[in-house]
Amino acid sequence: MVEITRSKTDILILGSGGAGLFAALHAHKADPDLSITIAVKGLLGKCGCTRMVQGGYNVAIAAEDSVERHFMDTILGGKWLNHQEISWKLVNLAIERIHELENDMGCFFDRNPDGTIHQKAFAGQTFDRTVHKGSLTGIEIISRLAEQVWGRGIHRMEEHRAVALVPSTDGKRIAGVLMINMQTGDFHMVQAKAVMIGTGGGPTMYKFHTPSGDKSCDGMAMALRAGLPLIDMEMVQFHPTGLVAGEDTRITGTIIEEGLRGAGGYLLDGNEQRFMHEFDERGERATRDIVSRAMYEMMKQGRTAANGGLYITMAHLDPKMVVQQFKGMVDRCRDVGFDLVGGLVEVVPTAHYMMGGIKFDENCFTDIPGVFVAGEDAGGAHGANRLGGNGVANSTVFGGVAGDTMAPWVRRDGAFSDPDEAVIEETISRCLTPFSNNSGSVTDLRLRLYDLMWEEVGITRTAESLNRGLAGLDELENDLRSIGLADSSRAFNLTWHDWMNLDSQILVSRAIAMAALAREDSRGAHFREDFPETRDLETSANTVVRRDGDAISIDTVPVAFTRIRPGETLLAEDAAD
Amino acid sequence: MSEQTKAGATITVEIWRGREDGHFDSFSVPHEEKQTILDVVTYIQRRIDPTVSYRFACRIGMCGSCAMMVNGAPRWTCRTHASKVLKDGKIRLQPLRNLPVIKDLVTDMTVFFDKWQKAGGRFEPSQPGSQEFAEVSPESKERAAASAGIECIGCGVCYAACDVVAWNPDYLGPAQLNRAWTLVNDVRDADRKGHLAAVAVDAGCHACHSHQNCTRYCPKSLNPTASIAGLKRATMTAALKGDL
Numbered sequence: 066m067v068e069i070t071r072s073k074t075d076i077l078i079l080g081s082g083g084a085g086l087f088a089a090l091h092a093h094k095a096d097p098d099l100s101i102t103i104a105v106k107g108l109l110g111k112c113g114c115t116r117m118v119q120g121g122y123n124v125a126i127a128a129e130d131s132v133e134r135h136f137m138d139t140i141l142g143g144k145w146l147n148h149q150e151i152s153w154k155l156v157n158l159a160i161e162r163i164h165e166l167e168n169d170m171g172c173f174f175d176r177n178p179d180g181t182i183h184q185k186a187f188a189g190q191t192f193d194r195t196v197h198k199g200s201l202t203g204i205e206i207i208s209r210l211a212e213q214v215w216g217r218g219i220h221r222m223e224e225h226r227a228v229a230l231v232p233s234t235d236g237k238r239i240a241g242v243l244m245i246n247m248q249t250g251d252f253h254m255v256q257a258k259a260v261m262i263g264t265g266g267g268p269t270m271y272k273f274h275t276p277s278g279d280k281s282c283d284g285m286a287m288a289l290r291a292g293l294p295l296i297d298m299e300m301v302q303f304h305p306t307g308l309v310a311g312e313d314t315r316i317t318g319t320i321i322e323e324g325l326r327g328a329g330g331y332l333l334d335g336n337e338q339r340f341m342h343e344f345d346e347r348g349e350r351a352t353r354d355i356v357s358r359a360m361y362e363m364m365k366q367g368r369t370a371a372n373g374g375l376y377i378t379m380a381h382l383d384p385k386m387v388v389q390q391f392k393g394m395v396d397r398c399r400d401v402g403f404d405l406v407g408g409l410v411e412v413v414p415t416a417h418y419m420m421g422g423i424k425f426d427e428n429c430f431t432d433i434p435g436v437f438v439a440g441e442d443a444g445g446a447h448g449a450n451r452l453g454g455n456g457v458a459n460s461t462v463f464g465g466v467a468g469d470t471m472a473p474w475v476r477r478d479g480a481f482s483d484p485d486e487a488v489i490e491e492t493i494s495r496c497l498t499p500f501s502n503n504s505g506s507v508t509d510l511r512l513r514l515y516d517l518m519w520e521e522v523g524i525t526r527t528a529e530s531l532n533r534g535l536a537g538l539d540e541l542e543n544d545l546r547s548i549g550l551a552d553s554s555r556a557f558n559l560t561w562h563d564w565m566n567l568d569s570q571i572l573v574s575r576a577i578a579m580a581a582l583a584r585e586d587s588r589g590a591h592f593r594e595d596f597p598e599t600r601d602l603e604t605s606a607n608t609v610v611r612r613d614g615d616a617i618s619i620d621t622v623p624v625a626f627t628r629i630r631p632g633e634t635l636l637a638e639d640a641a642d
Numbered sequence: 643m644s645e646q647t648k649a650g651a652t653i654t655v656e657i658w659r660g661r662e663d664g665h666f667d668s669f670s671v672p673h674e675e676k677q678t679i680l681d682v683v684t685y686i687q688r689r690i691d692p693t694v695s696y697r698f699a700c701r702i703g704m705c706g707s708c709a710m711m712v713n714g715a716p717r718w719t720c721r722t723h724a725s726k727v728l729k730d731g732k733i734r735l736q737p738l739r740n741l742p743v744i745k746d747l748v749t750d751m752t753v754f755f756d757k758w759q760k761a762g763g764r765f766e767p768s769q770p771g772s773q774e775f776a777e778v779s780p781e782s783k784e785r786a787a788a789s790a791g792i793e794c795i796g797c798g799v800c801y802a803a804c805d806v807v808a809w810n811p812d813y814l815g816p817a818q819l820n821r822a823w824t825l826v827n828d829v830r831d832a833d834r835k836g837h838l839a840a841v842a843v844d845a846g847c848h849a850c851h852s853h854q855n856c857t858r859y860c861p862k863s864l865n866p867t868a869s870i871a872g873l874k875r876a877t878m879t880a881a882l883k884g885d886l
Contacts, residue, residue, distance in 0.1 A: 108751060111707050111796070112699035161773070168772045171765020173792070173828070180777035204704060204795055212764040215755060248744055277699045310676035315684060315701045315720065397702060400721040402676050508688040552693040557745045560692035 067493050069243075073256045074102040074220065075475050077242055079227045079284060080263035081105040082115035083460035084440030084467070086210040087162075088261050089219050090170075091468025099475060102255065103214065104222040104244060106264075110211030112279045113265050114441070115460055118203030119322055119393075120187060121195040122166075122174075122461075123454035124159040127184060130192045132156045133635040138190045139455060140629065143420075143448020144588040145605045146297060149628045150427045151445045151463075155455070158462045163196055166461065170209045174198050187454045188323065188352065195454040200322065200393050203457065222255075224248050226562065227283060229492040230260065230291040230436060233482035239435035240484035243492050247562065250555020252493055258479030259435050259471045262288060262423065263464060266441035268301045268577075270570040271416035271523065272515035273318040275304060281566035282573035284442040288423045289572055289612040293431055296444040296607045297421035298573075299581035299591045302451055303524055305356040307415025308403070309374040312512065316401045318415045321377060322394050323453065325405075326350055328386070332360070333376040333409065334368040340375075354450065354590060357414035361524040364413070374413040379405060414524055418456060420447040420590065421580065424609065429467035435479065437471055439463035449589025499564050502549030507563045510548060514541055514570060522578045527595045531582040538575050545571060575617050580608040583619045602631035653724065655682055656734040657694060661743045666734070667691070679712055679719035682733065683747065695746040703861065706797030710747050711736040716802035718861050739802040754798055754815065761818035762840030765825060768832035776830050788827040791820045791869050793862055800856035800866055812845035816856035816866035819847050823869035826876055838873070838880050847873035 076092050078085045081103050089101050106112060125135040135156040140147050166172040174196050175183040187195040198205040214221075224247040231254070233240040241256040267280030285295060306321040326332070326349040334340050344359035345351035351359075360375055370376055379387045384406045388395055391405070398405040422444030429437045440460035447455060499507075521534030545567055552558055586600040587593050606621040629635060651673040656666040669686050680698055687694045696719075698708040703721040710719055712727050713734050727733060741749035769776065778785055800816040807813050822841045825831050841847045847870050856866040880886045 107697070107699050107705075107707060109755075111705045117700050117702070117704050164773045164775070165771075167775055168769045168830070169767050171767070171825075171828070171831070173778075173788070173830075174775075176778055176780045178780065180779045182775040199793075201704070201793060204793065208794075208796065209765060212758070215759050216764045248748075277705065278701050279699050311674065313674060313685060314676050314678065314681045315698075316676070316678065316681075319702045397721065400703070400723060401678055402723050402725075507692075550692065554693070557695040557748055558693065559687055559695060 067252055067497070069252045069254050069489065071254045071256065073481060075099040075257065075479065076101045076259045076261070076471050077255050077257035078103045078261045078263060079242065080113060080265055080440070081109045081211070082113040082263060082265050082440060083206060083210070083457055084263035084265070084464035085261070086110065086207070086214055087461050087464030088263060088439060088468040088471070089214055090210070090217070091465045092472045093217055093219060095469060095472035096476065099472060100220065102220040102222060102257070104225045104227060104242070104255070106224065106226050106247070106279045106283070108223050109214065109221050110207045112277055114267065114276050114280065115457055116203045116207040117277060118206070118457045119200045119320070120453045121185065121197030121202045122159070122163055123187065123190070123194050123452065123458050124163045124196055125156060125192070125194055126160055126163065126182070127192065127194065130194050132160070134192055135159070135194065137635055139452060140448070142189050142450050142452045144450060144599065145602045145631050146448035146589070146607060146624060148445030149626065153628060154427045154466070155446050155459055155462050158466065159458045162458070162461050162465060166206060166209070170213055172198070172205050172209045187452070189452045206457065206461070225253070226565070227264070227287060228496055228565070229488060230287050230433070231484040231488050232291065232433070234485050236485065237434065238482060239433055240482045243489055245496065248557055250558060250561075254484060254489060256481050256484065258475045258481060259437060261429070261437040261439060261467050261471065262442050263438070263440045264442055266419040266422055268416035268419050270514055270518045270574045272519035273307050273309065273413050273415040275307060275318060275320045275415050275417045278315060281569045283569045285422060285576070286569035286572045288442070289576060291433060291436075292612065293433060293436070294424045294609045294611050295422060295576055296424045296609050297449070297580065298419070298576040298610055299584050299608060300420035300449050300589060301416055301577060302353070302418040302420060302590045303357040303414045304417040305353055305360060305414050306377055306412040309372045309411050309413045311372055320415065320417070321410065321412055322391065325377060325379060325391060325394070326356070328390060329382050330377050330379050331381065332356070333378060334363055335370045335375070336368070337376065337409070340368070354592070357524055358592060360414050370411045372411050374411040376409040377412045378409050380407050380409070418451055420444065420449065420451050427466070428470045429463055430470070437467045439467040449591060495568070496565060498546060499548055499550040499561065500553060502547055504551045505548035507548060507560055507567065510541060510544060511563065511567055514567065514574065517541070518574055522574065522581060525592045525594050526581050527593065528582060531578050534578045535575065538571055538578065542571050576610045579610050579617045579619045583608050583621060605631070653682065653728065654732045655686065656732070657683070657686065657746065658736045659746055661745065673724065677724045679717070679722045679724060679727070679733070679735070680708055682724055683719065683735065695748050697748045704795065706795035709738050709797045709799050709802070711739055711802065716799040716859050718797060718799070721861065738798055740804065740807045741798065741802070751798060754796070754801055754817075757814050757818045758796070758821065760840065761814045761822045761846070762825065762837045763818055763821040765828070766831055766833040766836065768830055778829060784827040784829055787872065788824040791824045791864055791866070794820055794864055795862065797861065799859050799861060803855040803859040805853055805855065806849055806851055810845055810849060813849050814841065814846050816870065819850070819873055820864065820866040820869040823872050826873065835880070835885055838877050839886055841873050842877040842881070842886055847877060
């Protein structure tokens with residue numbers, strides 16, 4: 066029997082991105098006597114993706130802008146699949162939250178020369194509303210939030226990995242979360258009255274992906290195992306330009322910023338010829354989904370460069386302008402051996418963000434009493450496509466909402482309950498599986514998953530490819546269960562965590578493939594070659610996946626157009642047209 | 643293509659194993675054209691010895707999780723190209739200096755962030771709950787001073803480079819004092835006096851010997867030495883005025 070240490074906290078928050086840190090700060094502010102714990106896979110504020118936000122924060126604060134306009138941009142970008150109450154709350158509370166970041170947390174966002182706040186243009190929006198701090202907005206936000214958390218007696222469990230949401234013995238509510246202390250490898254059961262999932266999604270099961278290396282869809286995988294429904298999981302956003310330099314460098318997949326194409330950058334094929342005009346009259350400046358699909362098509366045709374990607378180049382532009390406007394990007398490329406100013410940089414479309422996630426409502430409740438969710442783990446705010454700049458707004462807005470909701474909920478309805486020991490035992494046994502097997506290569510298994518998801522469940526999909534994908538996932542799952550680890554020590558054992566990462570990724574990959582098979586039309590980030598048209602918007606539906614025994618069940622539920630129906634607008638000037 | 647990246651070339655990598663008392667293990671890793679130090683360590687963990695421990699997250703120089711000693715110098719591993727630091731085909735990797743070792747290349751950074759708090763590294767709002775943005779000219783002297791130091795990502799490189807930290811474990815540290823200086827210059831902050839008092843202590847800004855190792859090694863090209871000099875002046879002035 067494996068030894069388990071145990072502790073108690075009123076509120077347990079999983080993740081320390083914009084969602085997790087805001088949830089902790091708001092819950093603490095609402096009720097400073099509550100014991101609040103943040104558990105995170107890395108160091109607090111130093112892992113995850115909020116920190117990596119380059120673009121900025123969408124918020125309708127300019128006099129000529131409006132929340133209605135921000136809302137319409139979000140719904141139209143989301144192709145009518147958004148949960149409208151969630152999107153409405155997002156655009157409204159973003160105003161309060163950006164001021165809180167600036168005035169209470171200490172973020173200092175960029176100013177115009179006259180000292181007023183600067184807002185920049187960002188793709189897919191009808192107004193320049195993106196507040197930013199240079200191209201390092203995420204670092205400013207997370208650094209300031211972490212400082213506030215450190216100073217408030219909020220308990221930290223760093224390098225602790227959550228492995229199961231454990232229900233109460235009667236199965237009616239959450240009892241807590243089973244964790245692994247990654248530094249020692251020991252199991253630890255945290256009993257909590259309320260648990261918030263904020264581990265931040267992250268489509269890291271694709272061969273090329275942008276998110277932080279610690280991400281592996283643990284939050285969504287735990288939710289599935291606990292019986293929670295996930296919505297619109299087929300909606301995986303691909304960013305057109307990720308670096309590619311072979312499978313042995315972690316730099317592969319990381320983002321080359323969008324602004325380069327906006328500033329006149331060219332995409333070239335392996336023969337150094339431009340190709341985007343074959344696909345769209347806007348050329349390189351077409352939207353993310355169109356550029357990604359065009360690039361994928363080129364790659365399928367084999368018109369590729371050395372590492373199987375394509376090129377981006379700025380060499381025909383004024384080098385001074387490139388260095389000045391894109392300093393961070395130029396420096397990063399140079400450090401890892403690319404010349405962005407005068408050379409060719411090989412790029413591929415890269416998996417960036419999951420619009421889908423755990424079903425929740427606008428107050429961050431899920432279907433399990435005591436379990437709350439915010440950030441990328443939660444589905445609904447973005448519909449079929451997320452606007453750049455709505456990601457960090459989403460995590461910080463709903464992190465705060467979750468904190469506001471949990472504090473009074475814990476006083477009113479919260480209770481410690483005895484955890485279902487059978488779930489704990491089953492989870493420990495699953496996590497320890499590889500220690501009782503003969504060794505094999507976790508790395509080879511991960512590369513197989515990367516290729517499978519990229520080829521069969523990737524940028525373009527068909528029923529055949531998705532079925533091949535599902536069959537491949539079955540095989541991978543079997544192989545994962547029989548693979549072993551060379552090392553018997555569990556202390557800071559990265560290879561063991563790689564194994565558990567795969568366990569989460571394979572399960573969530575299934576959810577993506579099942580949802581993609583069920584959505585027989587194309588919209589936003591989801592493109593079915595066998596159903597290339599977007600169907601009637603009036604009958605739009607969300608896909609809902611659940612874990613049902615060892616299988617994944619799938620359902621569709623009509624979108625509730627609670628504020629506006631397709632064809633309508635909230636904007637007076639557009640309605641008058 | 644340089645001599646070292648010819649097909650079949652290898653790098654000899656020595657890695658610290660264990661805790662404070664440990665030893666070096668040596669590995670032979672294929673040398674690739676595009677290869678950072680993080681890739682070298684990853685290759686060893688994935689392909690040669692799955693028991694090697696290290697820490698990383700973002701892969702691109704934004705999180706400050708992956709710093710370690712590379713041939714004796716503190717560096718981010720994710721943004722350090724292997725070819726640039728090779729010495730006679732060899733690379734020696736050790737955990738970040740001046741911090742307790744957890745295992746192999748992983749250090750315990752708790753003290754680093756505790757000192758951040760001790761140095762008063764936290765914004766004190768002067769307009770809490772305000773729904774307006776303070777008008778602050780980006781050109782103003784104070785804002786320019788704050789902006790010069792604000793992009794620190796807390797990677798610990800300067801802390802590892804600092805001899806004063808090595809001599810005096812209580813010394814608040816260059817990154818921590820640099821953050822304090824940005825707050826002293828933040829016109830929106832409500833507690834300038836408190837920030838100065840926090841760094842005017844024995845092991846605070848006046849303990850700095852201006853060796854400038856922090857500035858030399860900062861991967862963001864920040865200048866903590868200059869920030870600390872600013873704090874020395876500001877605390878002296880405040881003391882003379884009787885404000886401390």
